[in-house]
Amino acid sequence: MTEGPKKLSPKERMAIPRAKMPEQNPDLRAQNFNEVPLGLTPEMAMKEALRCLHCRTEPCVKGCPVNVPIPQFIAKVVEGKFAEAVRLIKKVNVLPAVCGRVCPQEVQCEGNCTLFKKYGGVSIGALERFVADYERENNLVEIPPKPKPTGKKVAVIGSGPSGLTVAGDLIQLGHEVTVFEALHEPGGVLIYGIPEFRLPKDIVMFEVGNLEKQGVKFELNTVVGMSVTIDELLEEGYDAIYIGVGAGLPWFLRIEGEELNGVYSADE
Ligand SMILES: Cc1cc2nc3c(=O)[nH]c(=O)nc-3n(C[C@H](O)[C@H](O)[C@H](O)COP(=O)(O)OP(=O)(O)OC[C@H]3O[C@@H](n4cnc5c(N)ncnc54)[C@H](O)[C@@H]3O)c2cc1C
Known part of the structure; x- marks a missing residue:
């Protein structure tokens, strides 16, 4: 207190x-x-x-x-x-x-x-x-000093707030972190869902930039499961994998007419 x-x-x-x-x-x-x-x-x-x-x-x-x-x-x-x-x-x-x-x-x-x-x-x-x-x-952001490396590598799948947070926490623990993102930009729903008038994209990209300065690597345009599988990542030497892929796919109700033009899922 x-x-x-x-x-x-x-x-x-x-x-x-x-x-x-x-x-x-x-x-x-x-x-x-x-x-x-x-x-x-x-x-x-x-x-x-x-x-x-x-x-x-x-x-x-x-x-x-x-x-x-x-x-x-x-x-x-x-x-x-x-x-x-x-x-x-x-x-x-x-x-x-x-x-x-x-x-x-x-x-x-x-x-x-x-x-x-x-x-x-x-x-x-x-x-x-x-x-x-x-x-x-006011340019007062301080990039934390690099911690002692643990020699461990972690793959984070998905760069939404969940993946970014995990990446930020793990890099500070001294692990090597690579974020794999299916889309061409990091940020997940923060970038492609929440509108600019509520959350400016510059702010998200600034935070992503800070993670990069701390040593987090981003592999964009990489759909894990298609471009590379989890087994392949493990074979490449990753010691742990965090899956933070969000809930981007809609659940349909399987009711009559839902496939008609003009019927949209909530995200659309
Ligand atoms: C329109 C909208 C507005 C919202 N507004 C708010 C709000 O105002 N306040 C609030 O608290 N919450 C809000 N939310 C909810 C919030 O955005 C989510 O809870 C949050 O984004 C979830 O974070 P996440 O990291 O788990 O997933 P996401 O943000 O969905 O990120 C997941 C990432 O994983 C990537 N991905 C998926 N599959 C793969 C794969 N196979 N390989 C590589 N990458 C993959 C996706 O491309 C995506 O970038 C909103 C959601 C929506 C849709």
């Missing part, structure tokens, strides 16, 4: 209204595909961070699938130490700029926030996005 800033009482923190992220003007956004929410300013982020009550039981962390140290990173935001804040997040999550944008925070961290029902939860996603963007836009 973090102590958090002591200057404000819980009552004073609860009196701070939840930050509203600025958005593109509707007249403008009707004419482009750019991201709609524009992100918090440093001042807005620091004020929003003051709303955190630093609860002893950390319900927000329990609501996060990867247990991001939320109160601790928020305490850094209060102090204006944005790069330190994002580095805390990156210890457990290699994609904070992505998760800050597209995670369903309202049912995870923010939905579990003590303030959620009465005051609106602390805008944890917006703060996560802010510190990640701040780090990237």
Whole structure:
């Protein structure tokens, strides 16, 4: 548990209204595909961070699938130490700029926030996005030093968020990592599913670039099972294989008429 800033009482923190992220003007956004929410300013982020009550039981962390140290990173935001804040997040999550944008925070961290029902939860996603963007836009991203090599090779099949996360974690453990991707670009649904106005592709590609700088190799246009099989990868000397191929194929209901023109699966 973090102590958090002591200057404000819980009552004073609860009196701070939840930050509203600025958005593109509707007249403008009707004419482009750019991201709609524009992100918090440093001042807005620091004020929003003051709303955190630093609860002893950390319900927000329990609501996060990867247990991001939320109160601790928020305490850094209060102090204006944005790069330190994002580095805390990156210890457990290699994609904070992505998760800050597209995670369903309202049912995870923010939905579990003590303030959620009465005051609106602390805008944890917006703060996560802010510190990640701040780090990237101010060229403060630090590529972690190369760990001692283990001599082990891992093949990761699929470069969606699952494959990218595994690749990032394994390279930091000192393994040699190659990601095999069927399509011509890495990123999975982050690239070809989630639209630009919700998650800009530049942000995904920036994270992929950081993984490359750490030593992760990407083999694109490679359908594992066709271009190369898992047995062949094992014969090539891979010690382990992670299969993160997503759920790209539709399940049809086998009902009459589903093959007719004009009937689409959900992804289409
Ligand atoms: C339109 C849409 C919008 C969404 N919006 C959100 C959102 O806002 N928030 C949210 O939290 N979630 C959202 N999701 C869900 C989220 O995108 C998925 O949960 C997530 O992408 C799953 O990640 P993944 O890495 O498991 O799979 P994927 O992202 O599907 O990646 C799998 C990758 O594996 C590759 N692959 C498949 N087979 C092979 C093979 N044989 N060889 C090599 N590569 C292969 C694929 O080409 C793909 O790149 C959305 C999903 C869709 C479809």
